[in-house]
Amino acid sequence: MTAEQDRFFTAIYLDRRKPLLEYAESNLHNHALAEEAVQQAFEIACRKIEDFQNCPKPEGWIFRSLEFVISNMKSRLRTETAALVAAHTLNLFNQK
Numbered sequence: 018m019t020a021e022q023d024r025f026f027t028a029i030y031l032d033r034r035k036p037l038l039e040y041a042e043s044n045l046h047n048h049a050l051a052e053e054a055v056q057q058a059f060e061i062a063c064r065k066i067e068d069f070q071n072c073p074k075p076e077g078w079i080f081r082s083l084e085f086v087i088s089n090m091k092s093r094l095r096t097e098t099a100a101l102v103a104a105h106t107l108n109l110f111n112q113k
Contacts, residue, residue, distance in 0.1 A: 022066045029075055030059060037083050044087050054090055058083040 018026070034055060041051035061082045062069045072078045 018063070018066055022070055025070050025075075026059075026063060026066060029062070029069075029079060033076055033079055034059075037079065040080075041083060041087060045090065050090060054083060054086045057086045061086075 037055045037058065038051055041054040042048055045051050045054060058079055062079055069075055069078055
């Protein structure tokens with residue numbers, strides 16, 4: 018990352034982190050998961066810094082990345098919950 022890219026990234030991070038965290042928390046209903054989601058969105062931006070920096074609306078870019086991260090997290094949580102319920106149900110039937 019160049020010095021210019023670092024300044025750009027840092028400015029967006031400082032400006033958008035709090036509203037993104039509030040949005041993530043309102044969707045995930047869990048502060049720790051919201052923190053993780055925002056961190057993942059910024060990691061994506063860091064890995065794709067040239068695309069991020071050159072897009073016309075970087076605030077929208079990072080927001081959209083966060084939406085994808087949240088969607089993936091919710092999907093993963095649903096899958097994990099379903100697996101736990103299935104395992105618990107199977108355990109109940111095996112106890113009889």
